[in-house]
Amino acid sequence: MMAAEHAEAANIGSGNELISSCKRFVDAVDANNTIEAFQQGICVGQAQAVLATSCRNCPPEGVTAGQALRVLIAYVERHPNLMHKHIALLADDALAEAWPCTKPNQ
Known part of the structure; x- marks a missing residue:
């Protein structure tokens, strides 16, 4: 699956996918919790970037950023000894x- 297909499958960047996150970001900023909002953005951005560009994962059509984040969180909770790794590597x-490619270089 090519990067463009990954992005389409994950619905990355659409209003449907992002508007509620944008609202929560604004709420966090309004509550003077800019660090939390910033960190949330990093987490979501890293998971979306890996979902869209990595040649190591082949998610089924329609996988959302929320699903990718749940997979990432579950993985880290199962492997707390790896928490020192960069979030992109963990993702x-x-x-x-979660979604291994069945064919080489897919």
């Missing part, structure tokens, strides 16, 4: 474990 490992 890559988690998504590859």
Whole structure:
């Protein structure tokens, strides 16, 4: 699956996918919790980037960023000894474990 197909399958960037997150971000900023909002954005952005671009994962059509985040969270909770790794590396490992590609270079 090519990167463009990953992005389409994950619905990355659509209003349907992002508007509620945008609202929560604004709420966090309004509550003077900008660090939390910033960190949420990093987490979501890293998971979406890996979902859209990694050649190690082949998610089924229609997988959302929310699903990818749930997979990432579950993976880290099962492997707390890996929490020192960069979030993008954790996301890559988690998504590859959840949705491995069945053919090489897919």
